[in-house]
Structures are given as C-alpha cells and as structure tokens.
Amino acid sequence: MSQAIPNVVEQVDSAFWIILGISGVLFVGIILALVAFLMKYHKSRHPKATSQVEGHAVLEVLWIVIPTLIVLFMFWIGVIGFKSMRTVPDGAMVVKLTAQRWSFNFQYPQGDVSSPVLHVPAGVPVKVELNAPVSDVIHGFYLPDFRVKEDVIPGKQTYLWFMAPKEGTYNIFCTMFCGNGHSEMITTLQVHSKEGYEEWIRQQIADKNKPVDMALAMDPRSKDIQARGGRKLYDTYCGSCHGAQGDGKGLAGARDFRSLAGWKNGEKLTDIFRTVTVGLDGTAMRGFPNLSAWDRFALVHEVAAFYKGGDRPASSPEDIEQLRAEYKLDEVPVVAKTLSIEKAMELIVKESQQPR
Numbered sequence: 345m346s347q348a349i350p351n352v353v354e355q356v357d358s359a360f361w362i363i364l365g366i367s368g369v370l371f372v373g374i375i376l377a378l379v380a381f382l383m384k385y386h387k388s389r390h391p392k393a394t395s396q397v398e399g400h401a402v403l404e405v406l407w408i409v410i411p412t413l414i415v416l417f418m419f420w421i422g423v424i425g426f427k428s429m430r431t432v433p434d435g436a437m438v439v440k441l442t443a444q445r446w447s448f449n450f451q452y453p454q455g456d457v458s459s460p461v462l463h464v465p466a467g468v469p470v471k472v473e474l475n476a477p478v479s480d481v482i483h484g485f486y487l488p489d490f491r492v493k494e495d496v497i498p499g500k501q502t503y504l505w506f507m508a509p510k511e512g513t514y515n516i517f518c519t520m521f522c523g524n525g526h527s528e529m530i531t532t533l534q535v536h537s538k539e540g541y542e543e544w545i546r547q548q549i550a551d552k553n554k555p556v557d558m559a560l561a562m563d564p565r566s567k568d569i570q571a572r573g574g575r576k577l578y579d580t581y582c583g584s585c586h587g588a589q590g591d592g593k594g595l596a597g598a599r600d601f602r603s604l605a606g607w608k609n610g611e612k613l614t615d616i617f618r619t620v621t622v623g624l625d626g627t628a629m630r631g632f633p634n635l636s637a638w639d640r641f642a643l644v645h646e647v648a649a650f651y652k653g654g655d656r657p658a659s660s661p662e663d664i665e666q667l668r669a670e671y672k673l674d675e676v677p678v679v680a681k682t683l684s685i686e687k688a689m690e691l692i693v694k695e696s697q698q699p700r
C-alpha cells in the first residue's frame with residue numbers, strides 16, 4: 345500500500361513562481377500597452393475627439409474567458425498542493441506537540457520520550473499532532489524550510505505533516521502573537537539519519553531510566569547534576585513565566601523565586617521536586633513529568649539558586665527518604681521499549697487506520 349510521497353516544498357514553490365510569472369507577464373503587458381496608447385492617442389496627434397465605440401462581442405467574450413481560465417488554472421495548482429499538504433502519507437511517524445506559553449514540547453511514539461527540540465529521522469514522513477492546553481492561547485507552528493504552517497488551537501487538535509529529505513538543523517517558529525514571551529517561542533528541528541534517530545531515542549530512554557542516587561541528586565555541585573545543564577533547562581521550560589532571573593516577571597502570578605514569601609507547596613528542595621513533577625492544581629504551573637528525574641533535580645537546584653538569603657529550610661534525611669520512596673527514584677530501569685523504527689511505524693500505521 346505504498347503511494348508516492350508528494351514533494352510539498354516543490355509544489356508550493358512552483359505555485360509561487362507560476363503565479364508570480366503570470367502576474368509579471370500581465371503587469372508588464374498592461375504597462376507597455378498603457379504607455380503605447382498614451383503616446384499613440386496623445387492629444388497632439390489626435391486633436392479631435394474620436395467617435396464613441398459601442399460593444400464588441402468577440403473582445404468581451406475573450407476578456408472574460410481568458411482571465412477566468414488563468415484564475416482557474418491558479419486555483420487548480422493551489423488545490424493540488426493543498427491536497428498533498430492535508431493528506432498524511434501512509435506510515436508517517438506521529439509526533440505529538442504541546443505548545444504553551446511559551447515553549448514547544450514534542451512527544452515521540454517510541455518510549456515515553458519528549459523534548460523541546462523536534463528530532464526526526466530523514467526520509468520518513470512525520471505527522472505532527474498540534475495541541476495546546478485549554479487554558480492556553482492560540483499558537484502557530486511554522487516550519488519555513490518545509491513550507492508548512494498550522495495554527496495550534498487550545499482544546500482542538502490540528503495537524504500538519506512534512507518530510508525532511510536530508511540531515512540538518514532547521515528553524516521552528518510560533519507565528520501567533522501569543523503574549524509577552526512570543527519572541528522567545530522559537531525552537532529547532534533536528535533531522536538525523538534513521539540510525540542516528542534510533543540512537544537518540546535509545547539514549548533518551550536510557551537517560552530517563554537512569555536510577556537516581558539521592559546523595560548526588562540533592563547536591564548541586566555533583567557532576568551528575570552539573571552535566572544536566574540546569575540553566576539551559578530553566579531557560580527552555582521555566583524562564584518564560586518565572587523570568588530570566590527567577591523574578592516572576594514573565595507571567596503575572598508566576599513565582600518570584602528570590603524570596604520565600606507565599607510559597608504554597610513548601611520551599612524545601614524536596615517540595616520543589618514535587619511541584620516540578622506534578623505542578624500546582626488550578627494554577628498555570630503545570631508538572632513536567634516527561635523530563636527525566638535527573639533533569640528535574642537540576643531544575644530544582646536552578647530554582648533554589650535564585651533564592652537570596654540563608655534561611656531556606658533544608659530537606660531532612662527523612663524528607664529525602666520519603667521522596668525517594670514516593671517516586672521509586674533509585675529503581676533500576678523498568679522498560680527499554682522496542683525501538684526499531686520499522687516496528688514503531690507498523691504500530692503507528694495500525695493505529696492511524698482505526699476509525700476516529
């Protein structure tokens with residue numbers, strides 16, 4: 345059941361050039377005729393007014409029929425391109441996007457992996473299912489290099505598909521003016537070879553399943569925490585609301601981390617870990633359970649580091665033990681799910697054939 349995968353980039357570009365070409369020919373033709381008539385019928389050459397010409401059936405039919413055909417031709421090119429944009433090829437890999445003020449998060453069909461940068465294999469059609477939480481605003485998902493763009497609408501799933509022919513890094517933009525952090529709502533598409541993609545997914549899963557050593561995780565200077573790049577994680581996931589300096593200036597009501605005033609869920613490192621994992625009900629603070637536990641610990645330390653003063657309560661050994669038990673943090677990997685792309689695609693195709 346294989347069909348040729350249309351080249352949307354080519355279709356969009358050729359529609360553009362054809363329409364530009366037709367418009368160009370008409371523009372030049374009309375201007376030339378205008379100038380020619382201006383000169384030919386100038387008053388100096390024709391001092392007497394001409395007689396009134398009335399009706400010319402052939403001419404009138406022509407100037408209605410020809411432009412209509414041209415416009416229909418443009419429409420037809422558009423319809424073909426539109427059809428290929430809206431028809432997801434069989435066997436497309438499905439990635440789920442959640443866009444919210446002001447970041448993108450992609451979830452992959454393999455394992456329970458997610459990332460702020462979109463990773464895909466080259467030469468495989470990818471369907472991106474676009475979602476935004478009902479409490480959020482409309483965003484736009486734009487992949488200029490692949491000529492596709494679609495609105496992301498809270499509470500309604502939309503989609504687009506594209507296929508990257510070769511490896512590389514490409515831009516992704518939000519195209520809706522979605523508030524304060526709109527200009528930061530930018531990410532990238534990373535296209536790997538098929539093997540490279542599998543390897544990436546495998547690493548992500550291994551990383552997620554890496555058991556946590558509580559002593560190292562609670563120590564901001566341990567190399568396991570340092571290696572996480574907490575600052576970058578913070579900028580990616582939290583800074584848009586909590587502000588670059590943890591000042592809460594990004595979104596009204598977001599926590600200012602520099603003082604302890606008014607914390608709801610507790611201000612010890614272990615409390616912060618819980619908040620980062622499950623969020624705070626009824627507020628804009630959502631949980632980030634898709635991030636690996638190590639990443640969440642790195643974020644906890646990043647947040648705590650904004651605090652000015654010496655009186656932040658320390659987590660007791662009991663707190664730490666309780667957290668470990670609650671989240672089974674030191675357990676050995678549960679699953680290393682099947683990773684072959686072929687296998688994953690088989691499942692996806694089956695799923696996509698279910699009636700909706």
Ligand code: HEC
Pocket residue numbers: 445446578581582583584585586595596597598599606607608609610611616619620624627628629630632643644647
């Ligand atoms: C969409 C905006 C938004 C994003 C993104 C966001 N937060 Fe929050 N966060 C909030 C708001 C709003 C509050 C305050 C909730 C309240 O107290 O009503 C909050 C509160 C918190 C609290 C305090 C909880 C308490 O006990 O009072 C912590 C800790 C926190 N956020 C950490 C983070 C971290 C870490 C990230 C990034 C992984 C993050 N937040 C991303 C909006 C956000």
Ligand SMILES: [Cu+2]
Pocket residue numbers: 446482483484518519520521522526529
């Ligand atoms: Cu946006």
